[in-house]
Amino acid sequence: MVRMRDVAARAGVSPGAVSRILSGDTALRVSAETRERVVTAARELNYIPNYAAKSLRTSRTRTIALIVPDITSAVFAELTRGVEEEAASRDLAIVLGRAERLDEDRGWLRGLVGEGRIDGAILQPPDGTTPADVEALIVPGTSLVLINSVSDGPVSTIVLDDGAGIAKAVEHLIALGHTRIGFVGSPVGSATGIRRQAGFRAAMHDAGLAVRETWMTDRGYAGEDGREAVRDLLERGPMPSGLVVANLNAALGVLAEIHAHGLRVPSDISIVALHDVWYADATWPPITTVRMPLRRLGTSAVTALSNGSGTVSHATIDSPAPELILRKSTSAPPTR
């Protein structure tokens, strides 16, 4: 390993000078030639500053963590891009993590924070997270921002405008002529589930349409949850003509289960889902979706984090606005 003192020796200056020159300290009065000599020496020796030493000295790591319930969910892909993009522009390293359950995984997460490995964390709390779980993560000097969730604690939060997204989906169905519209959501206890269901009710209300409780399900966001939701609906009686599904993964399950029961999409029943992912276009029929500004959510979260651990802010990302991606899973309702 080549150390700073090696660079200093080669350039004929003190280690302190190397540190100042390499960190771009402009206040330093030194000849351009010396500066050049140091930079050259560093390059020639292939010098990379030791991370542990630097961070021990400064108590900063220039590293942030992005923790989501399921890092491999395609829905998070755009979010990750946004975070990476903004982090790169701020010269921040990012570590990705997964926390399916905060009470179980709190140990390592708290370790990550408490050991001083990171300067801040962007966390999407998994379903069932309690305020105490979040509180345990608050450490002086480390900033925390919650995404897609709310908190009454002293923590910054950034959420998507789920209501606007769902409204977009509802309005699309209504514009096609649907009035018998159902909602496939997730259990209470999920912050996004609450907002999406509320958004659904509000949009229906605004259109003067009644919400039929037997057409409301709350199984969850996974593909299998979507299948179960369809079975729920089928058991309860006549199906709606259109279904707003709160998550694309669940929509795949909905589509499969509907097919399995011999119904046809969209001629018997229309489907529109929240979140746009590549495979929405690879199902049959391709699924009409509402694309949400997940990338912006990512960049904003990094920005909020960078504003320091002192400030607490609450923001809703409403731009770019949710966008309807029209495919083949929606059409006018069947004539009866």
Place this chain on the structure above:
Amino acid sequence: MVRMRDVAARAGVSPGAVSRILSGDTALRVSAETRERVVTAARELNYIPNYAAKSLRTSRTRTIALIVPDITSAVFAELTRGVEEEAASRDLAIVLGRAERLDEDRGWLRGLVGEGRIDGAILQPPDGTTPADVEALIVPGTSLVLINSVSDGPVSTIVLDDGAGIAKAVEHLIALGHTRIGFVGSPVGSATGIRRQAGFRAAMHDAGLAVRETWMTDRGYAGEDGREAVRDLLERGPMPSGLVVANLNAALGVLAEIHAHGLRVPSDISIVALHDVWYADATWPPITTVRMPLRRLGTSAVTALSNGSGTVSHATIDSPAPELILRKSTSAPPTR
């Protein structure tokens, strides 16, 4: 931040003793009572050892990196689980990273390694990686293991038995009565692509079946690549009755494009894909797949890493054996 010396003060011992007791140094002759007092003090103060200090001192980080081309691909989910599982049992932290192109991303990757942030890395080289790209990542004291790829350099490698997986798929089609079998693969330059294509040719040869070059495509593993592959096949003339697709994501595209052209799966054409992911079961029809031991690949990679940077090993994961997951996308070929 509470430091070791705070614990020492509270327990009435020296910092050195705290260090030894907390790290479980059994050679240390100290009364059980003192040991207890130190442990209690540490817990009461909520002491967490400073990561930077420890790692500066020991030049070990107990952290490894897992770098794949696309962390959000569901295909990598199982791999990630395996890595996490084995890392946890060895008390290793893991950081996840993405490298779509090694030549571009080499900077931060090299930084990660060179700065001493990690003890080792598990890397799946993206397509188009050159030996020089990999060589630049070799740093004394940091171990590197390549997965799903080969290398003639001094680097450990672990690969899946792609040939066995593809053979399983081919044999399944043959058992159903197919003789006109095509292959949807990826471009040369992809290590897995080469192995899978070779596996296909070998399996066909073993069965005494001819490989028709017009039924071989090499677009890639993404959904869109699968669509293009189908268009290629359609342009070239009569379709095969069965298709082995080298990656499930591509298979979704294949399925969608086949539907779009009015053909039916499996009655007109059967599809079987490598890699099993939840959404294989949520398409219509659900896709028959070959499940590969990705979790084992993950655990093995961590084990290889832990064996130190000195040893170079090359392994093929052939157990658990590739498993056929029978769904609805395959049937006997159409009678003509």
Place this chain on the structure above:
DNA sequence: CTGAAAGCGCTTACAG
């Protein structure tokens, strides 16, 4: 303005 020196929080060889 700039060099020498202190110190970040640990671990461990060494002396007692």
Place this chain on the structure above:
DNA sequence: CTGAAAGCGCTTACAG
């Protein structure tokens, strides 16, 4: 056996 002290590689307040 165990405490005191050195030192990992940096950055930066301080003295000259």
